[in-house]
Amino acid sequence: MPSQPPESTLSIAFIVRDPLPPIRADVLTLFGAEMPRYGVRTELVGQGGADAPGSPWPAGGMHVVGSLRSRFASVCSPLWDFLGLCRALREKRPDCLQVRDKIASGVLGRVMAALLRVPFVYWMSFPIVEGFEVRRDDIARQERGLKGRLKWAAHALRAWASRLAIYKLVLPGARHIFVQSDAMADWLSVKGFDRARMTAVPMGVDAALFDRSSVAPVDDARLDGRRVVLYLGRIAQSRKSDFLLEVAAELRKTMPETLLVIAGDAPSDDEMAWMRREISARGLDDHVLLTGWLPQRTALGYAVRAEVGLSPIPRGTLFDVSSPTKLVEYLALGIPSVANDIPDQRLVIDESRAGLCVPMEAMAFAAATLQLLNDAGLARQFAMRGPAYVKSHRTYDILGRNVARTYKKILTE
Template identity: 90%
Template structure:
């Protein structure tokens, strides 16, 4: 396929892992709003299942085949993606084919890109293979008997096949690889992936959405008269979300008027029930408010009533290479923050000077939180620094400019 001219519009056929319509900012904002400003349009391909209302994709087209809520989704997704991709190709011939966080569809994408004679690009926001291996090992520890062994064997086979596919077929065949962080790029480089073929795109925020002046605080009376501490985001056992309750218990002892607001949902009703049991088992019902899923504007309304934001992310292979959104969101809203020392969070804290970075230990988190609650002058300095840093480094208009430049470079080669 002939390379496009520098000023001509570009079209990307983009197979995504997340449910459609997209709700993640690094798809919705980056590709839906920012990329079109630079003449980069996308035809999204994937499965339904999102809680977002159905609406046209403003940056091109959206081809939804199948549902991630189906019990057969893990098996059928590659076939569904093939059908969706065929629909996208009937609409127009892309300048490149990109796959995000899918392994079998990554192999499919590489083959289809070769047939179309267009570049194949891979977007890795999470180490999926290593996630499969963690799940395999969890099953080995927790489940016994014939059923447990069969379940372990199935997950072990998936992890083994996925490792071969991603590291021997998908990544070697990608002209370029977008990764979540510099730490992820370094991690893949240690596995033999050329550093020059990777671009780090950390998580950012929509500057207009996270402008504190435009956010109305919620009128929830349960927050009145309390020293509100916030966790904004998903909860899950894999994220060790009960750590938040260990922090809340220590805060209760030192400052009984504190209230930890966990503004977010769990990936399943079982996980949410687990968290509620943990809260009750610790006797923290009066000191932890678990909201469940909220519309984004409502969640931000809770956020701006908080004095401190918490961002604990477990250390290890899965999360050390991540770029968590919540810390950047806190800073954008002018919320002094306490975060632990995974590489991207440590970098943000050091560069912004808008929070405290401590080990993921309940005592350390509680002490840092109390320091900010008891030192309004220091907390105020942090609150002023956060928005300035985010506007200079982590908004999607800034990130979008770099991503668009990378696409133009890839497609002009």
């Protein structure tokens, strides 16, 4: 692997949906650290998040226009992206223009790429159109009266326009499409897109960060003397996070000393309050520890005190094509895991042989968890296999090499 960028470099103007500066590993690590090793540099364009940009983007430039905290962000972001892109273009003409998970800005990107006479690339990490349609249908079920009908109509219009834009204008004009998983690539190919124009980039981990030997276990007396089971990640009603409480209730019946640690935050205060109410309503206050937001090193400190990691992801169009990070993180830390059978998780479990894959049913999850808690030999085997698998398949240095190879191919052909 080269330690210094080669003399010949490629430049990508990259419009992103997530807040800047980036915090997601598949932007921060993949594009900030790994791509420059192969001479692929990026000019990030997007909106600011809760914090103002700090240090400069190490892999090129960062052009922040507007804020995702603005109430007008969903309407103004295409204009903001255009202004940010104009700033990026002052630096140099890019070798390609790439858009991630944005629809209106995807149309903008295709047009600008055509004007610049450079390839247009789209990066799809989530089926956003289908997410809009789920929200539309939720409103139809939950909202009533004139206000509800007007709200439904607005969301229905957004879903219709988005479907037209992404599947008729954006993706057909992309020279290449990066997707989240092989399942997503297969799903798009059924819609008529050429599988050969797609590259799956599943979620990975930073090998150094998720090296168990470098993680200090957290000092929290509430975990002492308990059989700790972990869920590491975001909670939300759309993710059916209350399923975790059903599993905890089942575990309590057989092994009362179990403690489910949910190390993560919710997207809103309302969702966090919902989860806390659910915990109390089920009488699980002594069996579930909901930490809320934690610094990453602290969250990992809780993780390494766990005996089993849980990764339940609801089945359906939105999540079946996803590539969840948490299962890979558990394996990297040597935590035996129980995951349900969405395609990417089933693939990881089958290849790694470091966990158990079961349907997303409370009794099945509880039974698999108890199997690992009661069988120290099996748990030890899984704990040994996980890190080795991740190091050979799902670290960002490996993923970065594959992505860089793809860019060199599609941008020089």
